Amino acid sequence: MNSPITIRVQKVKKNRIRERLFIFLILVVILLLVSFFADKIVPYAPYAQNLSLSRQPPSAAHWMGTDQYGRDVFSRVIVGAQASVFSTLILVGVISVFGTAAGTLCGYFGGRTDSVVMRVSDVCLAFPGLVFALAIAALLGGGISNAVIALAVISWPKYARVARGQTLALKNSDFIAAARLAGDTSAQMILRHILPNILGPILVTAMLDIGTMMMELAGLSFLGLGAQPPMAEWGNMMSGGRSMLQTYPWLVLSPGVAIFLTVVTFNLLGDTVRDYLDPKNAGSQ
């Protein structure tokens, strides 16, 4: 079917994607390890104040300087990774599982429940996400867990949409009919045949969503609706240093660069996973 040259090109392409995937996975694993062991690897206690050392510029002792209370910014950025990365992962995990479940059930069974759930998701999608999350977060009060809840409430419809569309496309295929003739119950059908076949697009959506969600969580914290001071969290730290941007720029730049690098890493990983799962790049397996 394919000429040897096409197959060769596909193989090279696939190998390149695999290399990229490997590199970004390593970066993400490093990031996760850093956030997991943040407490153990920080050079200074992130919450210890030392007013005699306040607002020190970056130096060999304090790589990212110190803030107005003399806390080491580098230590706070590392500890902040914990809050940002883990709450984002929890958030994306929850919404992807819940959204996929809702979308798959709606697509599979259809009917009135489907219409109701999909109209609710339309409503959620019609609002500008962060504004709606702001309203919910303001209702619930500050705190990082409330920010996660607020973002979860508005972000699940994306997954429900993807899962529903994929389920509908699959539902009329012959192999589903064949499975029904084999005596599958609905639960067996969804677990054995539908979910495994729609997992790829869901995974890609989730990977690409990690960056967005991290930004939005940091955004809520920056606005004072997520993590509360003195907690070390990137958005929160940027907010704290905002008034000193011109005089002590490292207070804003350090957590800002941390957010930037983390989001870029996760986005690149998401892109690579998408390329990896793309059947057009599958080559001859």
Added chain:
Amino acid sequence: MEPVLKVTDLSKSFSRAGKNEFFAVDHVSFAVMPGEILGIVGESGSGKSTIAKLITRQIDATAGKIEIDGQDITWLNGRQMIPVYAKIQMVFQSPKGSFDPRRTLGDGICESLRNQGVPKAEREAMARSLLEQCGLPGDFLERYPHQVSGGQCQRAAIARALMCDPKILIFDEATSALDVTVQKQIMELLQMLQQKNHLSYLFICHNLALVQQFCDNVIVLYDGKIVEQGRPDEVILHPKSEYAKRLVEAVF
């Protein structure tokens, strides 16, 4: 003798906004006896595949009655249909589309027995022997659909349909996606299996020559209605209805 499959006044209509109801299947009645091969021919859109879907309850009938082995299944729900599917099986038109791309052929073939609670070793042994009967080596059980050819996949689909020892098999254009030589091999296989297991076939097809060779009786469908039925030689060589005449002329 009781018919294995009996369809009485079966209709399926689709309502269209602002227009009259459209009958895809219009008061169709026929019966299939044990060991009989009944062919259904007709052009695209004449309702052949809709009949197959109605009988296997993938879609609900508008009116009429479907009996399998004397049991009325027209309005059974999903759970009640599960035991019925042990008696009636279907082979689909697209060989590859009828197997889950993420599962092996063996998984697909064994699924019906797995759902019936047959132990793994037993059902795999059975699948192996059925695959061999269908002319495929037993280790095809571990292959994925994209690793085999269309003809091989269709053989596996036939093995899958035979796993739960059904009484009647429906072939919905099961050979039209295959090239002529493979088609011939599959037809020979079907003939052999039919004689060996005393199966009944409902053979939906638009290839008149195939029907003439293979079927005991034939129904000509046009616009959802039966326009002619009888022995294939009579229907094809001496068609009475206007449409059957045109259909035969178009082919020969």
